[in-house]
Amino acid sequence: MKNYKEDFPILKQRIKGKPLVYLDNSATTQKPKAVIQAITDYYEKDNANVHRGVHELSMRASIAYENAHKRVAEFIGAEEEEIIFTKGTTESINFLAYVLGRSLKAGDEILLSEMEHHSNFVPWQQIAKEKGAKLKIIPITKEFRLDMKAAENLLTQKTKILAITHCSNVLGTINPIKELAKMAHQVNATLIVDAAQSVPHMQIDVKELDCDFLAFSGHKMFGPTGIGVLYGKRKLLENLEPFMYGGGMIEEVTQEKSTWKDSPWRFEAGTPNIEGAIGLAKAIEYIQDIGITNIESYTGTLTEYALKELKKVKGIKIIGPQDINNRAPVISFTIQGMHPHDVGEILNQEGVAIRGGNHCAMPLMTSLKLDGTNRASFHIYNTKEDIDTLIKAIKKAQDIFK
Amino acid sequence: MKITKEQAQQIDRSKISSSELTEEQEMYKENIIDYYKHPRNKEELKDYTCKHRELNPICGDEIILYLKIEKGKVKRATYTGKGCAISQASISLLTEKITDMNITEAKNIKREDIFKMLGIPISFVRTKCALLSLKTLTKSLEETT
Structure with missing residues (x-):
């Protein structure tokens, strides 16, 4: 599989001296050079x-x-x-x-x-x-x-x-x-x-x-x-x-x-x-050019991997279907004892961009009795390494709030 | 949120969010997490003279501030609410700060005082979290007088 990061100039930068890991694609995706x-x-x-x-x-x-x-x-x-x-x-x-x-x-x-x-x-x-x-x-x-x-x-x-x-x-x-x-x-x-x-x-x-x-x-x-x-x-x-x-x-x-x-x-x-x-x-x-079905199956494997890895972390709860059937590459999760905005800020220190909050779905948050969730969402330029970085950053955040 | 003149002129990409903390800031950070996990003055006050609720819709932070004011002084200040560590530690610290304070003095608390009280660099997007405490206090005091 080609590394699609190369097509996106913005992804070449470093945040806090670390490579940018952009996992906020449900909010907006980055733009390829062609666009x-x-x-x-x-x-x-x-x-x-x-x-x-x-x-x-x-x-x-x-x-x-x-x-x-x-x-x-x-x-x-x-x-x-x-x-x-x-x-x-x-x-x-x-x-x-x-x-x-x-x-x-x-x-x-x-x-x-x-x-x-x-x-x-x-x-x-x-x-x-x-x-x-x-x-x-x-x-x-x-x-x-x-x-x-x-x-x-x-x-x-x-x-x-x-x-x-x-x-x-x-x-x-x-x-x-x-x-x-x-x-x-x-x-x-x-x-x-x-x-x-x-x-x-x-x-x-x-x-x-x-x-x-x-x-x-x-x-x-x-x-x-x-x-x-x-x-x-x-x-x-x-x-x-x-x-x-x-x-x-x-x-x-x-x-x-x-x-x-x-x-x-x-x-x-x-x-x-x-x-x-x-x-x-x-x-x-x-x-x-990439093929929408190729995108679908690739981000599907990323989602499967991320679900598996996130579930291994103590204190994490997946807010959404646990399996990948009829599921998009959008994963919400909570971390015990940590507000999503605090998580987001600590992850930012590691160069990881995720979204935290109510995601413009307050009626849903209310019925789930949640103050908000952390959300990682993937697209074609994300890799398994990005997910590994996410998991590492989450563990670091948990250490700070221990 | 007001954008400063400097921010308006140019986005300094290195200053959008906080970077590595100094030793002193590390201490403040620990303090904030401590206030978040073990909040002070977090209770509903039954005999309040003034109660006010404010929300920060971006994060879903919520603060309800209870004040008992006697003879122009804040006799007691408590709060309930939910949200991120910064918003909740900020209000917890603020209730301590204003207890036994004159109303006139409390009214004079400024954004800078809150930032100083928190002691860690507050990034652009977290400013609203940090200042929700002050907004709640200011509105409460407006209502009492």
């Missing part, structure tokens, strides 16, 4: 506004921007018209809460799960409040999996929206979306998938999953920040009114009324994040 270069090239050679000019530069920028839609569509098995660029998963979900929320009535139900990130929780909580709709929550089992029995009971004719994460950013649990789609569609509910943690790590085919909408972010998959995706089934997008109004999304404007362009352009008002789209397209190309 950084693509953005630089765009600004040095092709920069112009899109869909507005007939001059050479505008044409180049427009082609690159439209090609980015195509690249994303191809990557997740969608059509080009089904890909809307947003600034990230959060904006994608807020878009849906706002647009789909318009037709909600008092008494309608929105179903979420206990393991949602705040970005797939708070927008629905707010829209439910505004519309007098009811928020219902699918619990998790003792094994940190979605309680499918409970899900079945909670999905009723009143359920209009089922919004659920594909992969928990805390537990690493991968949820059975295909099955949930079937269940949701039986009661005519719309299925929305937060795929921020899954698209970077596993093969996604939206047609096969049969979800109605799917959201993810570019920066968690080697792309730049500020660019994200909302996928929607074509027939659903065709019937949706815009989220924002302005330039770029209109067909005709008179003093009395306006009409809109077709999807996806009607949903992308204003000058879009062109460099972001180009960077994301390059990031996908980078992933495709």
